[in-house]
Amino acid sequence: MGTTQLDSVQEPKYWHLKTVLSEALDSEFSVGEILPNERDLAARFGVARATLRQALEQLELEGRLQRRRGVGTTVAPPRVGVAVGGEQHAWPGGPGDAWQATDCVQQVPPAAVAAALETGADEPVHTVRRARTSGGQRVATELLYIPADSVPGLTAIDAPSGPARARTVLRELHRLEPEGQDRAVELGSARADDARELDRLPGSPVLVVTTRFTAEGRTAALSVATYRADTCRLTFGDTAGVEIHHDPERRAS
Amino acid sequence: MGTTQLDSVQEPKYWHLKTVLSEALDSEFSVGEILPNERDLAARFGVARATLRQALEQLELEGRLQRRRGVGTTVAPPRVGVAVGGEQHAWPGGPGDAWQATDCVQQVPPAAVAAALETGADEPVHTVRRARTSGGQRVATELLYIPADSVPGLTAIDAPSGPARARTVLRELHRLEPEGQDRAVELGSARADDARELDRLPGSPVLVVTTRFTAEGRTAALSVATYRADTCRLTFGDTAGVEIHHDPERRAS
DNA sequence: CAGTGGTCTAGACCACCCC
DNA sequence: GGGTGGTCTAGACCACTGG
Numbered sequence A, B: 001m002g003t004t005q006l007d008s009v010q011e012p013k014y015w016h017l018k019t020v021l022s023e024a025l026d027s028e029f030s031v032g033e034i035l036p037n038e039r040d041l042a043a044r045f046g047v048a049r050a051t052l053r054q055a056l057e058q059l060e061l062e063g064r065l066q067r068r069r070g071v072g073t074t075v076a077p078p079r080v081g082v083a084v085g086g087e088q089h090a091w092p093g094g095p096g097d098a099w100q101a102t103d104c105v106q107q108v109p110p111a112a113v114a115a116a117l118e119t120g121a122d123e124p125v126h127t128v129r130r131a132r133t134s135g136g137q138r139v140a141t142e143l144l145y146i147p148a149d150s151v152p153g154l155t156a157i158d159a160p161s162g163p164a165r166a167r168t169v170l171r172e173l174h175r176l177e178p179e180g181q182d183r184a185v186e187l188g189s190a191r192a193d194d195a196r197e198l199d200r201l202p203g204s205p206v207l208v209v210t211t212r213f214t215a216e217g218r219t220a221a222l223s224v225a226t227y228r229a230d231t232c233r234l235t236f237g238d239t240a241g242v243e244i245h246h247d248p249e250r251r252a253s
Numbered sequence C: 001c002a003g004t005g006g007t008c009t010a011g012a013c014c015a016c017c018c019c
Numbered sequence D: 001g002g003g004t005g006g007t008c009t010a011g012a013c014c015a016c017t018g019g
Helices: A013-028 A038-045 A049-061 A111-117 A163-173 A192-197 B013-028 B038-045 B049-061 B111-117 B163-173 B192-197
Strands: A065-068 A072-075 A080-083 A099-107 A125-134 A137-146 A180-189 A205-215 A218-228 A232-237 B065-068 B072-075 B080-083 B099-107 B125-134 B137-146 B180-189 B205-215 B218-228 B232-237
Touching: A013 A049, A038 A049, A049 A065, A049 B180, A080 A125, A080 A137, A099 A163, A111 A125, A111 A218, A125 A163, A137 A192, A180 B049, A180 B205, A205 A232, A205 B180, A218 A232, B013 B049, B038 B049, B049 B065, B080 B125, B080 B137, B099 B163, B111 B125, B111 B218, B125 B163, B137 B192, B205 B232, B218 B232
Parallel strands: A080 A232, B080 B232
Antiparallel strands: A065 A072, A099 A125, A125 A137, A137 A218, A180 A205, A180 B232, A205 A218, A232 B180, B065 B072, B099 B125, B125 B137, B137 B218, B180 B205, B205 B218
């Protein structure tokens, strides 16, 4: 008798817990199903609630679970592939664009943005807010910065803000000949306003996609898009993207 | 007298703490500097250590801090931009490739990989392990799966495993005419083996880049690369990538 | 060895959702 | 109101690093 398995290398409890839960999710639960509440789960596994939560947090980070305050913890569907880099050399707001403009104001951008746009630190730029939906769910928000130089034909007479203004600004931007774009992706945490729009808590992990559009040898526009990291897989390139469902402890070997 | 600031909307302590610390990092610390230890910091701010840690975790996630057990918490340098999508239609291991092969074995891949490769579930494939270094630091590890069909000229006589074998497999792969590649990026958590190679703890956040290489109408190779999310900014596109340093509560507005 | 961050506990209260 | 997840506390011990 006795334990058949030596605890030769001690593994953190939450790590082991995560593995056990992950396997249970694969075999005993289906998408959308509600898990037992955290207090019950912790009791069942004989750990403190904080320890259980550490395991749940990781599973949520990996897109396997979805937790909602006041509701419960549910099994998440596989991540949605959202195309990010498909059409090279196309303006935002062009045909086939998945974004919807919700607002536009003229304001002084953050210093880092002003530097990238090569505008003065106190110079206001057109700032378009847009949102992206996939499968009926909001998956990303964006701030699109367009210096006044890029839209010279814009008249101050038009609506000064709001969606109509956004459309006008984008229409003017399209008069330029697009030259190219660079993109960068990094991990971030949701600001309070983005979190609200994405139906997440502030600080939730997000993928920040920064795109610089160039025309006439200058930076014509700069986009900072914030994608929910738990539900999105960003796809680039020729087709719809690779369909590997990500399963951390079994990716390899 | 009295409080000049109403606590009209209650903000979590760790969130406020994060803001305060973030500002202190900007103004009072320089890159590489060591912060006071967690117990002292918690005492200084009048919170429990767990609360303080919640704030530090977020700052580490955002790439502002680096924490090492037994050493301390230091101010992190800005994220490194690592080029991911530069040259379209090029094989891994070609000229200018930033990766270094460390090993190669022939083994049965995970089920999800076999599905993407369109090989049988029990069919072994060449599996090349590679590593990527930037600025003297290991930033990513990769598993590159190459089905036997893609390298028909390979002889079993050569070294059966190790770096030499990896070079042979890649050389044979280069005989094919590359047709295209898709890529996907998503958030993941480091497996134990990747964590060791990246000098991080298991479960640390990573950016998983999955690339499918196609040739002759088939999937010729599949790469699953794991980048440290705390230190890397993945860049795509024409040039070196956008240089916006990411500052969550000041990205916009 | 002393000091650091990492893990874990057993509680408490709060914000939110739905009935 | 009752149940959920989110925040917070005040401890304890462990694993790792460095002198």
